[in-house]
Amino acid sequence: MRWLILLVVFVLAGCGQPQTYSQESYVFGTRVEVTIYGAPQALAERVTAQVLRDFDVMHHSLHAWEPGTLSRMNGIFALAPAQAAIAPGMIPIIQDATRYSIQSGGLFNPAIGNLIKLWGFQSDHFEAKLPDPALIKQLVAENPKMQDIVVDGIMFHSTNPAVRVDLGGYAKGYALDMAAAYLRSQGIKNALINIGGNIIAIGQHGDRPWRVGIQHPRKPAPIALLDLRDGEAVGTSGDYQRYFELNGQRYCHIIDPRTGWPAQGVQAVTVLISPGPHAGTLSDVASKPIFIAGVAGWQAAAQKMGVDKAMLIDANGKVHMTAAMQQRLNFKVN
Structure with missing residues (x-):
């Protein structure tokens, strides 16, 4: 990264x-x-x-796509509404990032990891290539946002399977x-x-x-x-x-x-x-x-x-x- x-x-x-x-x-x-x-x-x-x-x-x-705590969470988000136990240290991070996202009116939105990946920026090496505009439009329409993430005690899940968190x-x-x-x-x-x-x-x-x-x-x-x-x-x-x-x-x-x-x-x-x-x-x-x-x-x-x-x-x-x-x-x- x-x-x-x-x-x-x-x-x-x-x-x-x-x-x-x-x-x-x-x-x-x-x-x-x-x-x-x-x-x-x-x-x-x-x-x-x-x-x-x-x-x-x-x-x-906190790496979004290499094996680690966040990438495992992203795997659970994709299976929404499946849930799993959350690593305790991730609770304040998710809550904090959600608060900033709301404060920004959604312009800061770590939940758009799928879009970042589609553009090739979840990689150390990326090529000069435009994604399919139809795919971009689809991912935007899916409207992933940090508020879709639910933390309940030691468990977490997403109400939107399009959520992929990238904390870059x-x-x-x-x-x-x-x-x-x-x-x-x-x-x-x-x-x-x-x-x-x-x-x-x-x-x-x-x-x-x-x-x-x-x-x-x-x-x-x-x-x-x-x-x-x-x-x-x-x-x-x-x-x-x-x-x-x-x-x-x-x-x-x-x-x-x-x-x-x-x-x-x-x-x-x-x-x-x-x-x-x-x-x-x-x-x-x-x-x-x-x-x-x-x-x-x-x-x-x-x-x-x-x-x-x-x-x-x-x-x-x-x-x-x-x-x-x-x-x-x-x-x-x-």
Whole structure:
């Protein structure tokens, strides 16, 4: 499973400063980096190793199509109204993703896994090929939604056999929140966690904030810099990592549940989320409905998601942003 790598992180260690410990891995189908500042080496090594182990467990558990907890659930959904026992850890995830889906007015809809598969994006390698429009129309008409999933005690089932959950727009953010909570519980005061461009900050890097660069959607360089405050999270959705082109048209992995087709008219959306226990999750989720809503509806979508700091780059490269986001971005990138 490949995930979007959408932000460039700048971690600059100066001479004579307390130690910066950083370790990279490849989890969730993307590059993952944990950077800890000012902690004893042994502690930094121990907690980072645990975070990466936790990420690996989450990756296998939440994978939509490889064998794991979620893929087994999807198999039960297909047999609706058959039911089975649910893994306890999945209950809050399903409930949380359902709440966000309702909040977004259905633009964030993890239940459309069949559509994502039809477009070929449930794969590490996909080809430039359009699905049969009749099949797209059929899957849209089946109207799978998170509200179709019923959890009753330790049992779960779906009232709609078309439901197939794909948490590709949720899992990275959820993992950020879990990792940040764990690091804080272990006494880590300053850290930066980056999962393929979804990033959360703990404390700061010495006497300055953690600084990240927001990737330009059409150039191999950041379009702006952003200083993250303690507990803030940032996430970007774009059309430039998981996509294919056919007859001059770009088709990205962000599917509009209303039409069954990849969203058009937007190159990238970045959101900055205020500190809170679910900041990481919201940074992953909120960018999707804003992207799908497009130039005409992005502000309303951001408001629905409770996001006041958002930036959208349209198909022509024009930058749109909220006033609160404009105050935080530095476009003077050398």
